[in-house]
Amino acid sequence: MQPTSALHGGTFLRDPVTLRWFGTAMIVTLGLASAGYLLGDGLLRAKEAERSVTVRGLAEHDVTADLATWTISYSATSTDLASAQAKVRRDTQAIEQFFDGLGFPDDALQPTGANVSSYTQNGTTQYTVRQRLALRSGDIARAQKAVAQQFDLVSRGVFLEEGSAMAYSFTRLNDIKPEMVAEATRDARAAAEQFAKDSGAGVGAIMNATQGYFTIEARDGDSGGWGVSDSPYKKVRVVTTVNFALE
CATH class of the missing domain: 3.30.70.2970 (Protein of unknown function (DUF541), domain 2)
Incomplete structure (x- = not known):
């Protein structure tokens, strides 16, 4: 007669079939544990990646036509x-x-x-x-x-x-573009810092940003038309959309 597995006097008797079953069970258990850890760690990193705020920054300059x-x-x-x-x-x-x-x-x-x-x-x-x-x-x-x-x-x-x-x-837009983009970015960061303050967080690096179109309009409204000249006094405007990481 083949030996059988049994608990006897605190001793676990193992036959080959039981050993294979036990080994398979341990591998599955360890695999599930590892998968659970990786899933949890991935969710944690995803959650951290989601900690960001998207805001808009505005810059306006009054200029004179050239x-x-x-x-x-x-x-x-x-x-x-x-x-x-x-x-x-x-x-x-x-x-x-x-x-x-x-x-x-x-x-x-x-x-x-x-x-x-x-x-x-x-x-x-x-x-x-x-x-x-x-x-x-x-x-x-x-x-x-x-x-x-x-x-x-x-x-x-x-x-x-x-x-x-x-x-x-106004033909010198390229001369003031860099300064205005920087100003709009600072304005966006100020808005992000206010959001972060309300949520008890800090503002980190820029994750991505989009520059809007520059517009040039009459500073005091449209005065064009027959018999009336367009205004030489202009307002240049740009809006940027910036996504900041939260710390």
């Missing part, structure tokens, strides 16, 4: 084409004299186009000659003065068409 552009459009209409052309030439001379009197260099004002159109009504043909000039200058103060005195052209017989208004642009 480029003024003015597209000046004017026209003359007559039943005689030569008369309409002559009137446009006189208007062109008057406009050139106007800007010369304000101290603009000759090359600040350039022709950008001209066209002639006609229509016939009741057997009479009307000719319209249209001319466009463009002023481009970095002298913002002088450009503002020109806008303030633009109705002097009316006294010279020049009638500007709708849309002939000054526009101001």
Whole structure:
């Protein structure tokens, strides 16, 4: 008869089958224990990774435009084409004299186009000659003065068409971008620190960040439109989204 396993006098008698079963059971038990530890450690690390806060930072700078552009459009209409052309030439001379009197260099004002159109009504043909000039200058103060005195052209017989208004642009955005991004990031960290303070934590390193678009708008609202110049005073704005780790 084969020996059997039994508890006898505190002694555990083992046969080969029992030993294999026991060994398998121990391996499974140890495996489950190890898996439980790794799972728990992984959850702990995942929880720590989730300890972060995402905030937005804002930076705004008031700037003054460094480029003024003015597209000046004017026209003359007559039943005689030569008369309409002559009137446009006189208007062109008057406009050139106007800007010369304000101290603009000759090359600040350039022709950008001209066209002639006609229509016939009741057997009479009307000719319209249209001319466009463009002023481009970095002298913002002088450009503002020109806008303030633009109705002097009316006294010279020049009638500007709708849309002939000054526009101001800020072209040095790249010069202030780094400073503004840094400022927006500091603003975001300040917001993160307030969140962290409320939760009893500290703010760590930046985990990731996204820079928003830069916008340039009139500082005091949109003042553009016919007869009124755009404002040379601008507000540059950028918003960044930053994810900070919490400690």
